[in-house]
Amino acid sequence: xxxxxxxxxxxxxxxxxxxxxxxxxxxxxxxxxxxxxxxxxxxxxxxxxxxxxxxxxxxxxxxxxxxxxxxxxxxxxxxxxxxxxxxxxxxxxxxxxxxxxxxxxxxxxxxxxxxxxxxxxxxxxxxxxxxxxxxxxxxxxxxxxxxxxxxxxxxxxxxxxxxxxxxxxxxxxxxxxxxxxxxxxxxxxxxxxxxxxxxxxxxxxxxxxxxxxxxxxxxxxxxxxxxxxxxxxxxxxxxxxxxxxxxxxxxxxxxxxxxxxxxxxxxxxxxxxxxxxxxxxxxxxxxxxxxxxxxxxxxxxxxxxxxxxxxxxxxxxxxxxxxxxxxxxxxxxxxxxxxxxxxxxxxxxxxxxxxxxxxxxxxxxxxxxxxxxxx
Amino acid sequence: xxxxxxxxxxxxxxxxxxxxxxxxxxxxxxxxxxxxxxxxxxxxxxxxxxxxxxxxxxxxxxxxxxxxxxxxxxxxxxxxxxxxxxxxxxxxxxxxxxxxxxxxxxxxxxxxxxxxxxxxxxxxxxxxxxxxxxxxxxxxxxxxxxxxxxxxxxxxxxxxxxxxxxxxxxxxxxxxxxxxxxxxxxxxxxxxxxxxxxxxxxxxxxxxxxxxxxxxxxxxxxxxxxxxxxxxxxxxxxxxxxxxxxxxxxxxxxxxxxx
Numbered sequence: 001x002x003x004x005x006x007x008x009x010x011x012x013x014x015x016x017x018x019x020x021x022x023x024x025x026x027x028x029x030x031x032x033x034x035x036x037x038x039x040x041x042x043x044x045x046x047x048x049x050x051x052x053x054x055x056x057x058x059x060x061x062x063x064x065x066x067x068x069x070x071x072x073x074x075x076x077x078x079x080x081x082x083x084x085x086x087x088x089x090x091x092x093x094x095x096x097x098x099x100x101x102x103x104x105x106x107x108x109x110x111x112x113x114x115x116x117x118x119x120x121x122x123x124x125x126x127x128x129x130x131x132x133x134x135x136x137x138x139x140x141x142x143x144x145x146x147x148x149x150x151x152x153x154x155x156x157x158x159x160x161x162x163x164x165x166x167x168x169x170x171x172x173x174x175x176x177x178x179x180x181x182x183x184x185x186x187x188x189x190x191x192x193x194x195x196x197x198x199x200x201x202x203x204x205x206x207x208x209x210x211x212x213x214x215x216x217x218x219x220x221x222x223x224x225x226x227x228x229x230x231x232x233x234x235x236x237x238x239x240x241x242x243x244x245x246x247x248x249x250x251x252x253x254x255x256x257x258x259x260x261x262x263x264x265x266x267x268x269x270x271x272x273x274x275x276x277x278x279x280x281x282x283x284x285x286x287x288x289x290x291x292x293x294x295x296x297x298x299x300x301x302x303x304x305x306x307x308x309x310x311x312x313x314x315x316x317x318x319x320x321x322x323x324x325x326x327x328x329x330x331x332x333x334x335x336x337x338x339x340x341x342x343x344x345x346x347x348x349x350x351x352x353x354x355x356x357x358x359x360x361x362x363x364x365x366x367x368x369x370x371x372x373x374x375x
Numbered sequence: 376x377x378x379x380x381x382x383x384x385x386x387x388x389x390x391x392x393x394x395x396x397x398x399x400x401x402x403x404x405x406x407x408x409x410x411x412x413x414x415x416x417x418x419x420x421x422x423x424x425x426x427x428x429x430x431x432x433x434x435x436x437x438x439x440x441x442x443x444x445x446x447x448x449x450x451x452x453x454x455x456x457x458x459x460x461x462x463x464x465x466x467x468x469x470x471x472x473x474x475x476x477x478x479x480x481x482x483x484x485x486x487x488x489x490x491x492x493x494x495x496x497x498x499x500x501x502x503x504x505x506x507x508x509x510x511x512x513x514x515x516x517x518x519x520x521x522x523x524x525x526x527x528x529x530x531x532x533x534x535x536x537x538x539x540x541x542x543x544x545x546x547x548x549x550x551x552x553x554x555x556x557x558x559x560x561x562x563x564x565x566x567x568x569x570x571x572x573x574x575x576x577x578x579x580x581x582x583x584x585x586x587x588x589x590x591x592x593x594x595x596x597x598x599x600x601x602x603x604x605x606x607x608x609x610x611x612x613x614x615x616x617x618x619x620x621x622x623x624x625x626x627x628x629x630x631x632x633x634x
């Protein structure tokens with residue numbers, strides 16, 4: 001019963017008085033058996049194979065024996081296996097019987113060509129886009145119903161999401177946007193110092209941050225932190241059939257799962273963006289003081305001249321749009337989960353990539369739109 | 376020092392926080408036996424199974440498998456020990472990103488140095504041995520029905536030809552025909568491969584059909600450990616309640632009839 005006994009390898013031995021199977025015909029003993037079998041010089045015609053010297057036999061070994069006998073038969077040699085212990089004989093028969101019962105495995109499907117793959121993926125993308133539109137439509141009808149019956153909104157769930165997606169994101173958001181302010185002020189400050197236009201650091205930091213970078217950075221962080229969590233949560237509920245359970249109980253999964261998330265992000269993301277505005281400008285101020293000698297008082301004094309209220313409002317105003325994108329993509333991808341655990345991981349990745357992609361596309365669209373409108 | 380006992384538990388105590396599940400529990404299983412663990416909900420059948428298969432360390436007591444104390448050995452020896460038993464989880468626990476064939480090949484590829492062709496052939500055979508058609512090999516777990524899932528999981532548990540097999544509710548969720556066929560399969564494998572089987576089950580038909588002995592868990596220990604016919608006549612109130620209900624009587628009656 002000890003593991004330390006060395007395993008004697010399964011082998012065929014041809015001696016003057018007959019051909020014998022030797023060694024342990026077990027999963028451990030058949031390592032390298034193929035190579036050893038290839039070297040065996042089988043006699044022609046019919047002969048007997050003596051199995052009485054087999055030390056141990058398990059199903060794997062029996063499978064090798066069965067295959068060996070089949071191969072010999074195919075080569076036109078009539079080998080007869082004798083001398084197996086009764087239990088081993090029964091095992092061999094079971095193996096042979098099961099092998100024939102199962103039948104042949106169908107050949108692997110032929111891989112598709114480049115064009116076929118391209119076409120299939122294109123169609124899949126189109127279908128995906130259509131489904132996403134349908135999802136937005138469904139959510140809209142649920143929103144309309146909830147507006148008519150506001151008591152249906154799940155307040156507790158909404159607050160929980162505001163806490164996890166908003167309040168809990170403050171430290172990481174503070175750190176990253178502060179550093180972003182420092183970086184912008186440092187890189188721009190070097191150039192401004194060269195021209196002696198130190199005070200314009202205020203325009204540089206405030207405009208880039210308030211109008212563009214702070215909301216965008218906030219949206220990207222929230223997409224990575226919260227969008228992925230939405231997908232994973234709903235996806236896992238799909239795998240465990242909790243979503244179906246909600247449906248059978250007569251609760252709309254969209255109402256209980258999507259609306260609180262969407263509502264909470266619509267509230268939390270603008271607030272986060274506002275917070276990011278302050279922290280990133282503070283980062284720029286610190287850098288302006290160290291690098292350019294612009295004091296906090298001088299800096300703050302110039303802020304009202306440097307940025308218009310419109311620029312600030314445009315920055316904050318983009319946040320709800322980003323929030324809607326992140327929440328809708330995150331929830332939609334969660335509902336796309338099918339099958340098992342691997343699908344949850346895949347859809348979570350897709351969710352983060354798509355929401356960040358769409359956030360940046362939306363931001364570019366806003367830039368062009370506002371430029372065109374002249375604000 | 377070898378003994379006839381494949382599994383020996385002595386004074387085992389398991390607990391979750393302050394909740395004690397088992398206390399001073401003793402149990403032994405001999406080679407070649409089919410033993411079932413039964414008991415009411417919350418009596419710790421699955422917890423005990425997890426303690427035996429080295430997934431959860433008991434708070435006290437010793438667990439011996441093949442005569443080795445499982446929590447007192449080095450990592451390499453513990454790996455060697457794990458190779459010698461197979462476990463069928465309640466919900467299959469097949470890796471969802473792999474096909475049935477690949478699932479069965481995982482332990483073979485990990486623990487042997489066989490060629491890829493041999494591994495494929497062995498995996499195909501184990502799938503057949505578990506009673507699945509050959510076409511099932513290329514399916515993913517999510518494409519299988521409940522009965523096929525259990526069979527595929529059994530094929531993976533049997534991949535390394537273990538001499539000890541653990542089954543956690545093997546027939547739960549199967550229709551009576553599939554459950555009966557699964558019982559027959561276990562019985563056939565036990566007879567031809569000389570397996571020792573430890574199973575957790577609620578299926579009274581399985582208990583009558585395939586077990587040699589049944590351990591009844593309750594009140595934190597083993598209340599009765601005997602062949603089914605004897606256990607069902609036990610006077611202990613909990614055991615009586617379990618086996619003397621209408622379902623228990625029906626299962627016993629059908630067990631006595633020739634099928």
